[in-house]
Amino acid sequence: MGILKSRRRFLAGLAAASVFGPLTPFGLARMALAGQSQQAKLKVVFVVVPDGLAVDSYTSYGFGDGLGLWYPQAQNSDTTAFTLNEVSAELAAYRHQSLYLRGLILGPEAANVGHTGWNYVLRDSEASQSSIDILLGQALPGTEPSHRSLFAGPHAGVDGTPWFVSFQGGAIRTPYRDPVLMAEALFKETGRVSPDQRTKSSALLETALADIQEIKGKLSGAERQKLDTHLDSVEQVIKDLELTQPPVGECKPLTLEPLDYRSAKDRTRIQANHHQVVATALSCGITRVATVQIGRSAESLNILDVGPSNNPHECAHRLHQKDLWKGTRQWYVQRVKLLMDELARYQDPHVPGDSLLQHTLVVLTSEMADGAPEHMIDMPMVLMGGASGLLKSGEGAGRYLDVTSQADRKHHTGNPVIGQHMVGMQRIWSTIAKAAGTSVPYGGNIESVSGIFTNV
Incomplete structure (x- = not known):
């Protein structure tokens, strides 16, 4: 009884504060949804930074020494007693809900893939299937099916090099790069289009689909195959329109200053705006899965906060002084800390x-793992956030976990810290998928890695 009274008081307070907007039928529907929405629902955000996180030391080359600026210093393979390093220390505010994984390897069995690692980072070891964000987006629906997996890449490909990390099957996805356009796509369309309008649009599309099906019967070969592809797209749009629901939660108006997302001058502010849009979309329930790609591999857009005339890719290669190498890696991780602040x-x-x-x-x-030798062994990864209680992050102390005891891959060199045996990264995506209640269609070893989540 006390819980029901508290819930009524909470909703009454929200209505008084106009959090749900005017008390129109739409506003009341959102209130009703929020009143019923007391069951925790997991959200997942992937953040990919370019050119490694200084896993190796400044003087190390080849396949590296594993003694760089990223990994926490720890005496045991599974411990809450660890010291954050010079780059990972940028996330110190969230240490208490962080799990630092060590002993991962990316890419195919046969070779080190260098800068083509963007094809593999969120995918299977053969880079042949959908990335994990797409798979989770299908399993963790929000209110807008057309935004099942939000992809924000503010400075990825601004130089015409579309090295994007999210894939639908074998097709590369293009991220939103202008946060203003991303906000318009996410929020304004939902507000403008009524359920009745969506029904009418769906009916029109179904009529057009029937006409196209008639034409299809007269085609053959390549022409028919092209039309089949378009038909699949139309059918998906119809399904998305039918499944779209009003947003839930705290959907406040979002106004962003138009800035040039291609400009180094506005880079820091553009990145912050992207974080605000992503957090707002998640808080509205529009989507439950997002990917933020902070720059592309071998990126050329300078980070003016660190060095006004030094290319961050060259800094990763240690072609400039040590402070620039460290400063660019720290800048990337600082953006992640600010994204965490926004989500909080x-x-x-x-x-x-x-x-x-x-x-x-x-x-x-x-x-x-590291941008100088461009290798994929001892890959950096940290899992953070409350995760609805699923993440084993040391019960409020933070946790460091070396997973090499569960290795399924052997590298011919390895590094002096972890040796030659490592866990393929696709197994981490398989483990996250299982924790979220789904699975990955990847070939090879997709056995879950134990010790990461309470339900796997």
């Missing part, structure tokens, strides 16, 4: 008394 600032749409971060898993990695 918003209210969860399904458990309104909790913060969004309490029910979000944030996964930080890169397309390579």
Whole structure:
């Protein structure tokens, strides 16, 4: 009885504060959804930074020494007693809900893939299937099926090099790069289009689909195959329109200053705007899965906060002084810390008394381990956030976990810290998928890695 009274008081307070907007039928529907939405629902955010996180030391080359600026210093393979390093220390504010994984390897069995690691980082070891964000988006639906997996890449490909990390099957996805356009796509369309309009649009598409099916019967070969592809797209749009629901949670108006996302001058502000849009979309329940790609592999857009005239890719290669090598890696991780701050600032749409971060898993990695030798062994990865209680992050102390005891891959060199035996990264995606209640269709070893989640 006390819980029901508290819930009524909470909803009454939200109505008085106009959090749900005017008390129109749409506003009342959102209130009703929020009133019923007390069951925790996991959200997942993937963050991919370019050119590694200085896993190796400044003087190390070849396949590296594993003694760089990323990995926490720890005496045991599974421990809450560890010291953050010079780059990972940028995430110190979230140490208590962090799990640092060590002993991962990216890519195919046969070769080190260098800068083409962007093809593999969120996918299977053969780079042949959909990336994990797409697979989770299908299993963790939000209110907008057309935004099942939000992809934000503010500075990825601004130089015309589309090395994007998210894939639908074998097709590369293009991220939103202008945060203003991303906000318009996410929020304005939902507000403008009524359920009646969506029904009419769906009916029109179904009529057109019937006409196209008639034409299809007269085609053969390549022409018919092309039409089949378009038919699949139309059918998906119809399904998305039918499944679209009103947003839930704290959907506040979002106004962003138009900035040039291709400009180094506005880079820091553009990145912050992307974080705000992503957090807002998650807090509205529009989507439950997002990927943020902070620059592309071998990126050329300078980080003015660190060095106004030094290419960050060259800095990763240690072609400039040590402070620039360290400073660029720290800048990337600082962006992730600010994204965490943004997620902590918003209210969860399904458990309104909790913060969004309490029910979000944030996964930080890169397309390579270290940017100088461009290798994929001892890959950096940290899992953070409340994750609805699923993440084993040391019960409030933070945790460091070396997973090499569960290795399924052997590298011919390895490094002096972890040796030659490692876990293929596709097994981490398989483990996250299982924790989220789904699976990955990847070939090879997709056995779950134990010790990461409470339900796997």
